[in-house]
Amino acid sequence: MTTESTSNIPLGVPTAARMYDEALGGKDHFEVDRAANARLYKAIGEDRVRSTAMENRRFLGRVVRYLSEECGIRQFLDVGSGLPTASNTHQIAKEADPGSRVVYVDIDPIVAVHGRALLADDSTRIVTADMRRPETILDDERVNGFLDFGRPVAVLFVAVFHFVTPEEDPAGIVAAFRERQAPGSYVAISHLTTDGMSEPEQQGWYAGFAGATVPLVLRKEADIRRLFHGYDLVEPGLVRPYDWRPGDDGSPRTSSLFGGVGRVSHPA
Numbered sequence: 001m002t003t004e005s006t007s008n009i010p011l012g013v014p015t016a017a018r019m020y021d022e023a024l025g026g027k028d029h030f031e032v033d034r035a036a037n038a039r040l041y042k043a044i045g046e047d048r049v050r051s052t053a054m055e056n057r058r059f060l061g062r063v064v065r066y067l068s069e070e071c072g073i074r075q076f077l078d079v080g081s082g083l084p085t086a087s088n089t090h091q092i093a094k095e096a097d098p099g100s101r102v103v104y105v106d107i108d109p110i111v112a113v114h115g116r117a118l119l120a121d122d123s124t125r126i127v128t129a130d131m132r133r134p135e136t137i138l139d140d141e142r143v144n145g146f147l148d149f150g151r152p153v154a155v156l157f158v159a160v161f162h163f164v165t166p167e168e169d170p171a172g173i174v175a176a177f178r179e180r181q182a183p184g185s186y187v188a189i190s191h192l193t194t195d196g197m198s199e200p201e202q203q204g205w206y207a208g209f210a211g212a213t214v215p216l217v218l219r220k221e222a223d224i225r226r227l228f229h230g231y232d233l234v235e236p237g238l239v240r241p242y243d244w245r246p247g248d249d250g251s252p253r254t255s256s257l258f259g260g261v262g263r264v265s266h267p268a
């Protein structure tokens with residue numbers, strides 16, 4: 001259930017959720033989002049932007065499959081989930097076990113509005129919240145009354161931390177979630193990176209997101225790696241998403257992102 005209404009949806013400014021939807025070939029975006037993406041495409045190249053989005057989405061799919069099929073995870077908290085598209089977390093998780101529970105969280109109210117029909121079943125929830133205030137998610141009864149934090153939960157932060165500034169303490173945000181996670185829990189993170197990205201391309205990404213509802217922050221690989229503090233990275237570690245347990249999903253290969261999965265470390 002959700003209490004979101006279309007009146008909360010920002011119409012005059014681009015949002016990351018709708019821009020991403022456009023880049024993936026979805027239908028849930030407005031003129032202002034298409035205009036922002038047009039700026040991105042002009043600066044960076046349309047193929048590169050769309051490939052980056054698809055590479056990230058393929059990574060998400062392989063991560064959820066790995067966690068559900070190989071690690072036995074049956075509970076997912078997908079933070080910055082984006083608009084429902086093809087191969088969503090709950091659909092992949094339910095292939096392993098129809099009883100898997102998924103909570104989607106996104107700052108953009110359009111996610112709850114558009115997800116309502118698709119997710120109308122008892123094992124999936126959508127919550128509109130801002131991960132920069134972790135307690136608003138972790139103390140929400142729709143989250144902690146639905147997921148059992150006494151058992152393993154995978155928290156997914158896929159392509160969302162590049163919308164969190166250093167002042168907003170990204171490591172502290174991860175820590176707040178980690179502190180609630182039981183042994184055997186996981187985190188997955190992917191992130192746009194400056195490593196291997198030319199200065200003009202970096203400027204192009206920033207120009208594309210100028211004026212969006214959340215600011216963009218590109219990070220170095222070392223800074224992304226620090227977000228995994230308190231977790232042990234599973235093989236193959238923090239890598240380009242197309243290299244993370246590659247399958248036959250036809251992932252594009254850009255050098256725009258890093259991605260990895262970590263398991264809550266045992267206490268020393």
Ligand SMILES: C[S@@+](CC[C@H](N)C(=O)[O-])C[C@H]1O[C@@H](n2cnc3c(N)ncnc32)[C@H](O)[C@@H]1O
Binds near residue numbers: 018056079131
């Ligand atoms: C690029 S999309 C990624 C969607 C999905 N995780 C994926 O990888 O396919 C980033 C999403 O993060 C959401 N987002 C950005 N800042 C957020 C915040 N502070 N709290 C929650 N969601 C946020 C945006 O609204 C957007 O839907």
